[in-house]
């Protein structure tokens with residue numbers, strides 16, 4: 001950034017803000033259409049960092065190293081509205097790959113039932129577009145089928161539901177060539193496939209600048225409000241024909257809200273009201289974690305899992321969609337780095353000390369995949385389930401009861417007496433899935449191509465555009481969907497700009 005100066009320069013045909021999964025897809029598809037693409041990434045370039053090849057059962061979430069200079073993730077404290085008192089930790093990846101450089105690598109495409117209600121275009125609906133985007137995303141990300149644990153199988157049997165085997169976006173030559181699982185595990189082959197590295201936009205001619213945080217969008221009025229470029233933290237103003245937002249659900253929403261304030265202040269016209277509402281109706285997948293009693297866990301745990309989650313059990317209770325997650329490792333093992341124990345990132349609302357000290361060797365989660373509670377992202381804060389819907393807690397509670405009963409049955413089948421830490425009760429913790437999405441949802445903030453009506457020069461292609469509302473959402477983890485949707489939106493934009 002030392003060579004950048006505070007004058008306007010035509011930087012590229014398209015500026016992509018954020019080098020996470022959506023940014024990788026956009027930069028690749030735009031560059032291969034012959035466009036001059038500049039991707040700006042706030043975080044440092046950690047692709048050659050020793051932590052980069054950590055196996056997918058370790059989440060490299062630490063926040064401080066050398067004063068925070070090379071941290072692969074940042075932690076955002078979030079109020080947990082539903083639980084009342086808890087402060088959840090929302091983690092986000094920074095650097096090429098974004099959150100996919102630190103995530104659980106679980107590849108779970110959207111539930112087709114949810115896609116049918118997504119806003120349709122005149123030509124094709126989202127079920128068709130999603131299928132095409134997913135096919136392209138899978139051709140690049142190459143998810144590998146992995147075997148689930150004995151615990152997962154036993155739970156599925158006890159619940160009387162089919163176990164959906166897991167797929168992980170991990171680099172495994174053996175797995176990709178033959179489906180063999182022989183070499184998966186703690187070897188570097190079990191490390192995540194970073195979407196930036198996999199999409200390799202630079203090989204199609206795109207440029208990537210790390211340590212370049214976009215502070216705001218450059219707006220102009222004159223009757224037709226448009227985004228003409230971006231302002232960086234160092235004061236540089238970079239101009240482009242099109243700005244593509246891929247900064248993730250939190251930061252994209254904040255950039256949009258800042259744009260709303262500026263449209264208003266400078267009386268530029270345009271969709272200020274629409275943009276000011278970004279982040280006000282987002283979704284997360286709340287989760288309850290149930291501790292597996294130590295004796296049972298000792299029997300069911302496997303030593304060398306390829307990922308933190310290698311299978312899931314879909315569970316419908318009273319018309320609500322839940323997912324049982326037999327985690328393969330305890331979180332204080334999965335969360336590597338200097339802050340382990342002080343911040344068990346995936347167990348929001350759980351006092352970290354007791355969890356770390358309890359010796360709990362395994363946990364089973366149950367997450368709600370069609371949440372009605374709205375989460376909120378504004379300029380200063382992230383508030384999970386800020387507008388709670390009481391039915392969410394009821395559905396989750398029923399899911400946790402089902403897990404408890406299943407664990408008792410499994411223990412009984414193995415001739416074990418069940419004893420939990422709380423006088424026979426199975427201990428539960430409230431958590432979140434790190435799945436925030438829908439801060440600028442399609443059909444509300446954007447049209448079906450990620451355009452904001454009334455504001456030219458801007459596209460939004462990341463997790464923020466996933467639709468929210470009754471019967472909408474994805475019914476699954478967002479990673480595969482973010483890539484599938486970004487494929488479609490970016491290919492459409494590439495055609496428009498290049499054509």
Ligand SMILES: Cc1cc2nc3c(=O)[nH]c(=O)nc-3n(C[C@H](O)[C@H](O)[C@H](O)COP(=O)(O)OP(=O)(O)OC[C@H]3O[C@@H](n4cnc5c(N)ncnc54)[C@H](O)[C@@H]3O)c2cc1C
Pocket residue numbers: 017018019020021022023040041042043059091092093094095096097098099100102103104105106107108212213214215246247248249251252433434435436462463464476477478479480482
């Ligand atoms: C710990 C963790 C585990 C997860 N596990 C799973 C899983 O197993 N399965 C699953 O389906 N999903 C999982 N997810 C969710 C999934 O990783 C995200 O949904 C996905 O990464 C979102 O992609 P994105 O491109 O929208 O944004 P992000 O991945 O957040 O990428 C955004 C990028 O933009 C950059 N950026 C932000 N602001 C600016 C700015 N102003 N200027 C320039 N750059 C900026 C960021 O540094 C980042 O690199 C997990 C997430 C986390 C955090």
